[in-house]
Amino acid sequence: MKLYDYAASANCYKVRLLLAQLGAEYERIPIDIFGGDTLTDEFAAINPARSTPVLEHPPGHYLPESNAILLHLAEGTPFFPRDPQVYRWLFFEQADVVPAIGGLRFRLITGRLQPDEPDALRRRAAAHDVLALLDAQLAARQFLVGNSYGVADIGLYGYVHVAGEAGLELEPYTAVRGWLTRVEAQPGFVNDLDPYPANATAGAGRSIYD
């Protein structure tokens, strides 16, 4: 099993977290997004959307989309209870959480947006809507689905736990903070999300974002 992986992507980190908790052995293939690694014909053959992560398993079979990988790896394990709310939270994550929190964080840290630009303000408002929604959801339960930890929590944890790096104050979201602590207390929890490297700065590298 191989994971085409970028150390500073929370989408990739989500998969590494599940793999660690499953105790799965895999080979990590580093993809330097801002060094042009996803712009090659070779990478397009692995994933025409040119995104990371991509799981290769078995050899020659490629699965892109972080949450698709989470569902696939967790199939038949306690991390994926037979409850369609698992799907619900993972689609919500890609449609609403990633553009708001993840998109804002990436653009602010790498100098692609200034905090007072309209697109930053729009993403910040959307991010606070997301955090308020999650806070209300988590006020009544320990984890997102069925009161046990699983891929819905892993999927949402990826970008929510770094909301502060997007300038989003988590202090008012008590239930979210409690849930972050519970996720971090799970057996086998790891956090190996790297900071963005220098070549991720706007104008410094070659990527689908430039």
Place this chain on the structure above:
Amino acid sequence: MKLYDYAASANCYKVRLLLAQLGAEYERIPIDIFGGDTLTDEFAAINPARSTPVLEHPPGHYLPESNAILLHLAEGTPFFPRDPQVYRWLFFEQADVVPAIGGLRFRLITGRLQPDEPDALRRRAAAHDVLALLDAQLAARQFLVGNSYGVADIGLYGYVHVAGEAGLELEPYTAVRGWLTRVEAQPGFVNDLDPYPANATAGAGRSIYD
């Protein structure tokens, strides 16, 4: 089974299409998005993200997110083959297809964007990337996953078949056009997607978009 539904939403139409092909009986609860129906406390209790569609089944249990509903309803049927590429295409749809094609179409038709504004140009470029990716994928196969029609096709068909209404010319995408025709030839195919009503026009109604 109840579907909280908006006739002019392709996310809702996707679910209606699968329900028709499953021969499922359900009650359609019309939600007037631009008449303020999703802004009420009652709707927030059904779906705090205030989006449509929402499936209620069994009574009192609510499932939001169109693609979560597709996966849930198709579970155990031939529409959902045991292939993780089904997940991959449905996440790709929500992350890449909806903002590009669906978001552009909605904003142009309802006067929220003019075709030459930067956000429209950005979405148009992303939409052409999506269409080129799908065209390459479909050049080599009849359907998106495993050469049989299923929820991945239904999920992508929703917004791709109305790309023309976003000013996107489908003529160059031969394989996409062939696939649209094959989807439309499936047993039980229906298309009851309504045009946007007058109150969807920018400034005319009250919604999460205003």
